[in-house]
Every structure is written in structure tokens, then in C-alpha cells.
Amino acid sequence: MRRPSYTAIDYAVLGAIAVAFGIMFAPWWTVYYGLKSALGPIPAKLITYGLWFFPAPLAAVILKKPLSAFMGETLAALVESLIPNAGGFTNLIYGLAQGAFSEIAFAAGRYKRFGAFISALSGALAGIPSVLLDAVLYSSIYPLGYMIYIIIAVMASGAIYGYLAYLVGKVVK
Amino acid sequence: MRLQSDEAYVSIEELSAGYTKPDVILGASLRVGKGEGALIAGPSGSGKTTLFLAMTGVLSHLLEGKVEGKASIGGLDPLKLEDYELLPSKIGIVLQDPEKQIAMPTPIDELTFILENFGYSREEAEKRAVEALKSVGLQSKANFHVENLSGGEKRRLTIAASTVHDPPILLMDEPTASIDPWGIAEIRGLIRSSLDKGMAVLLIEHKPVFFKDLFERIYILRGGKLDKFEEKDEMSIRDVDFSVKECGEEKGKDIGSGKRVIEARDLAVGYGRAILRAEELEMREGEIVAIVGPNGSGKTTILKTIAGFIGPIEGEIVGERRRFYVPQFPDMLFIKRTVEEELRDQKMDPRARGSLKDLFPWYSSLKSSNPFRLSHGQRRWLSILIALGYDPSVLLLDEPSSGLDLILYNKLVDLLKRVKNSGKSVMISTHDPRLIGDLADRVYYIKDGRMAEKGKSKACSELYEVAGVVR
């Protein structure tokens, strides 16, 4: 039985996804801040946070190999850490965690299913470590009720962008 | 350099290959030996690239394709995984587009990376890389980021990368698909010097007119079958470019009348730094103007400046305001989910919008398709129609004929003639000599950073000459 290994094509595609994502993401911060002042943090998170999780389901839908979600997210994160930006190496830390959680969704599908639902699920799952890391970093000891809203908003955002990643992945190949 | 004769050869026997079934290439056979060259020509869709991918083992090992038959390159069997992994040391490759081949940020990185793959130590790799860069004139730009190289320099880098490890065999898959006569001259040089060295050279091309004099063995790939090509067949081939086009008269027939729709004096364009200057530039109503020059000479930049995407560095452009730029990658233009939605976009001019679907030959079958799913030629077609939907007075097309096979090319010429006859003006950036002969009323030729008007047939002949074609 042939174990699918990663070829130079796969690595090149992962690199391209990382850059494309990084270029699109950079101005997104401004959108987030703008929306946050207009609508408040929860709607702002709902609309924009999920973009962070986009590379994982996208890479999985395109490469369709085990660990591609994890690699997609981690490589995008690694590239983000290596260019001047405010997040620095937190990108890498978040990316590793988000990638791992995103991968769970595809592992649960036994790496045979790469459809819309699983992509959305993978995006949603990545929200969990993100909110937890945020809580640690920002010492955000919010009241439990508020915390629940944040987690729901972020996971919902992740699901939206996970679904979008599936749609984009379909036309890319 | 002494090459063993058993190393420098390529042979395939009854090779059939395809992506899900071996049905794209059907029983192809050929053999090229030491110091010999073979040219494989064929129309679009005949499977030329599939053949290349199949014989190198890429189709079997990377793309899960199906390959039957035998292949042997440099004594290795690429269809076997162990040999496929060793194959790179025997072959040098040049692919379609430098943008799709260069992997590292700088020229020196690119060459040392390749040499390190073959096990050269860092010091040795560096040494050989610098030598190779010297041989293509890039040593002064060794540490430049690749994006700061001109198109010609990128091409030279890929040429250096193909032979930096001294392989006995050279394989090229459509190296001219998006390059210009200047690049063609360099590829011809590479072919000649490789044959002289005793290498085996295999070239797969869809514009064989530029190379046929260099090869004794010419094959034609049609419908998956590979056959030897005879001179007497030339006349019967309608879908492959074997012959050089006539360049037409000195000036187009419709020049000089009509009002000026674009006018500029003492223009300099570029991003920050001026890369192209023109003392004067003008276009009149109902004219087709061609801007001709090597890749990276500023053709796209000047079109974008006229379109208003960037401001001119010096001078200003006056004339009709309604200008629409169609980028080289048609994909960039698409916004909607289906072809139908694109062609009736609300933001277009209502009158112009109505007739668009009649101009799209595949409308009935493709109207619910996602624009990204269309073939290259169809996407290019769609992008031009979208532009027409905005009813511009000036249409700016960036390399419209690139990637089109002969049939679509002829259709394009007809479409643009109709556009011109409807009173619009069209400015085309191109390095395709055929477009000059078939369409242009006026030609602006770029040389050494300056653009000046040139006679049609002079420009056309010069392009063929630069490419080194015997006419």
C-alpha cells in the first residue's frame, strides 16, 4: 500500500498558500479594528477572526493528504513569523495549535472526506485553541458568559471561512 | 567534456499515457541519441505536455497517472520509482514560463540549491553557480531578488539552471509559450550549444516555426499519436504554426483619419523608477495599435498607466476617458459565479451588455459554468467580452494571443476586427509577430527603454530576425 508522501509540488503549493494568505491577511487587521470600533468586538471577531484559520482547510482540500491541514496552517504561520508584522512569533505558536485542531476534523473523516462540512468543522475547531491562547496572552479573564460568546463567535467565524476555503479550493485546482 | 554515448539518449517505445486511463498519448515511439535533436510539434490539446510528464515519470509518480509502454532516459527507466529519483542527474529541463520554474529568491540561491540537491558541498556549489551565472551574464545580479530581474534575465536564469549540473540530455517543454523573440533567440542558442556538446536534445513546441531549422527529426503529435513529419505535409497542417506569416504593408489602411483618442508627449512610465520613455504616443478612433517589445520592457506598465492604474512618472495622457484594461491573466477579472452572471453584470453599460452573449461562441453549453472552469482560450475570450460590456472607447489588451492555439487565434483576430469596425480603438501589447501583420494599424516598438513608432512590416521582420528565424 502506497503511503502518500509529500512531493516538491505539495511543498511549493503550501508555500504559495502561505504567501497568498499572508498578503491578503495583512490589510485585514485594519478591517478588524474598523469593525471593532463600529460594531464591537464580538461582531468584529465573527466577521474577521476566521480568516486566520483559512489556510488549513484550504491546504487539505487541495492536497488531500494526511497532515495537509496542519502543514498548511503551520507553514502559513511560519512565513508570517518571518516577515515584519506585529504578531511576530506568536503567529507560529497560534498556527501550530490551530493547525493541530484543524487537522482533527480531517483525521476524523479518515482523510477520505474533503467536503464542505468537514472544511467548516476544521475551521470551527481551530477557534478553540485560539481563544484559549488569547485568554492567556491578554490575561483576559472574562466572565464566563462573555467567554462563551467569544468562543461561539470565533468558532462560527472559523466555520464560515472553512467553508469558503472549500469553495476556493474547488476552483483552484 | 566527454559524454558516454549510452548516457546521452532518450527513447520511448509504444508509450501510452493519461491521467485516469492511458488515453491521451497513444503508442508513441521515438529515439534521440548523442548529439541529436528531435522536435515534437502539435496543436493545443494534443497532449504534448502529457507526453513530457509521462516520459519523465512525473505523470506516474507525482500525478497518479496511468502510463504503459517503455521509456528510457540516459539509461534510466523513469517509470520505475528508483530510477525516477535518479533521473534529475541525467536531464536538464526548461519549462514554459520562468515565473513557473524559479523557486528561490535570488539567482545564486537558485543555482546553488540545485547543485546541493546533487550533493555538491556548499563551497563547490557556490563556485559552479557563479561560473554558470557568468556564462549567462547574470553574475552582477547574483544577489538580486528574482522579481527585480527583467523577463529576459529570468529566462537566462532558467537556461543556466537547466545545465548547471552538466546533464547529458536536455528536455524542453514549450519554452516559448510565454516568451518573446528575444527569448527565442536565447533558447536557440542553448539548443545549438547543447547539440555541439554532444547532448541529446528534445524540444516540445507549439510554435515550431522558430526552431525547425535546428532539428533533423521532427515529429508531430496529433490526437495522441506521434508521427514523423515530412516537408510535404506542411501544407496540410492547418492547426500548427509551421510557417512564417507575411508581415503586411508598411502602414495600416485606416491610419491618419479619425480623432485622437489617446495622446501623450514626453511620457515616462514605471513604478517609482522610469523604465520606459516615449516621446510621443497617439492613437486614433477605430485604430488598432500594437506595443511591441521584450518581456519586462514596460509594455504592461504603459498599458496600466494609460488605464489609470498607475500614474505616469513624467508627462500626461489625454484623450477619451473610457478606457478598460484586460490583464494578462484573465482570471483576475472574474467576479461572478457563472459565465451568465458575468455577461450581464449590472455595473456594465446596459446597451453593450445585451449583445455579449452572442459574441461568446460556447454560451449555450457554458453559461452556467464557473468562469474559472473554462479553458485558457475561453477565459481569455470571456475577459475581452467583459471589457466590451463596459463599452469603453479604448480597449487595452495585454498579450491577448498568449496561450491561444491557431484556431482561437484566428477567432481572436476576427473579434478584434469587429470591435475596431464598431468604432472602438484597441491597444495591444504583444510580442507575437502575427498580430502585427494581421491586425495592427500602427506599431510602437520598444528598444532600450525607449518606445517609438515603427513601420508594420519593419517591426514584424525585426521580431522574426531577433528570434533567428530563417525566412
Place this chain on the structure above:
Amino acid sequence: MRWLALSDKMLSPGAGFIYALSLTALAFILRSEIVLLAMVIPNFLLSLYYGRKKVAWVYVLILISAPGIFLNALFFSNYGTLYTTILGRPIYSNCISSFLIVFLRIAVIGSVGAFFVSYYTPMEIVKGLEKELHFPKGIAFSVAYAFRLMPLISKDFGEIRKVRKQRGYRAFPLTAGEFMTYAAPLLRISYERAFWTGVAMELRGFRLRGKRRISSREQARFEK
């Protein structure tokens, strides 16, 4: 002239990577304003020395985020002993310390990241990952390729935005749906490039990388 000295720098890229990663991880958990400040200052100075304008805007961003952090601290951590009042609203000590801790954490992360990217060139980083930290060759290749692509994709993105404007649409995506119309062509074009570059790299010996060393006899064979 050595084109590719792995690094003639005092701190090799691999070590620098570990340094930056460790400091960033520490920033998540440290609570002492003094320690955090001590971490910020040298990185801040070094990054400006090596990076200048390239990294200055990172600090602008950090400053811009300060009011947001303060408001957060005000809403959720405003307790402890009374410190001062602003506009009639009492500010307690915990609010201030909470703000300072988070702000300094962000500053540490930003400054050490800024130092790292300004001190090393992209290829030094890639070499450091591959040769010193023994990252898999594929990952190192991805990162190198990412550096090669950056200006190219940046140009493409700019072009897509201008073309959108030409068609009468907004030049920047604000909703998720609009985002998709930007992402699709950008990724499609990038994918095609990546695919063929991957094929080219395979045929240029990527699989052999790290597996063999050319013997001096073989090297001599190529000498004319």
C-alpha cells in the same frame, strides 16, 4: 566574496530562531512588568538599528493597539486599590497593572519578532532552519519559495484590486463573500505557478537533496 556564508553574524540564524521563539513563548506567561520591560528594550533598539523603516511601522501598530488594551483592562480588570480618576471614572491599580502587563507582552513579542526579521536575511533564515535546526527539506523549501513569491503575489493582489475598481466594485473585500472573489483568482494563479515550480524542482533533484554527497572523483569528472 562569500555569497552565502551561513552567517558571519554573532548569533547564527538557528540560534536566533530559538531565541525569538522562546522569548515569545515566555511573554505569554510572564507577569512582571520589570522583566517584560527589560526584554523589550534591547530588542527594540536592535530592531530599529538593523531594520529602520521596515520595522518602525510594527511599533506604530503596537501603539495603536494600546487604547484597545486599556479599554479592555478598564472593563474587565478594574479593581484593587484606587489609583486615579479619569473623566470622573475611578481607575484602580489592577486595571493599570493589567494594562501594562498585556501591553508589555505585546511589545516583547513585537520587538523580538522585529529584531529577528531585521537582523537576518530571508535566505539566512532558511539555511538556518535547514542546516542548523534540521527542519525537513520540504519545509525549508516551502519557506524559501514563499520568499521568492512574495513580491510576485503582492503585485498580483494589487492588480486584482485595481481591476475590481475598474469594474466598478470596491477595491477591498469587506465581507467574507467578497473575500472569496479576491482569494479565488489569486490562489488559482499562485497554484499554477507552484505546481509547475514543484514539477521543475522534482526534475531538478529535490528528492536527492540531503541524500548524497558528490565524491571528489565525480566532481573531477565534470572538470573539462
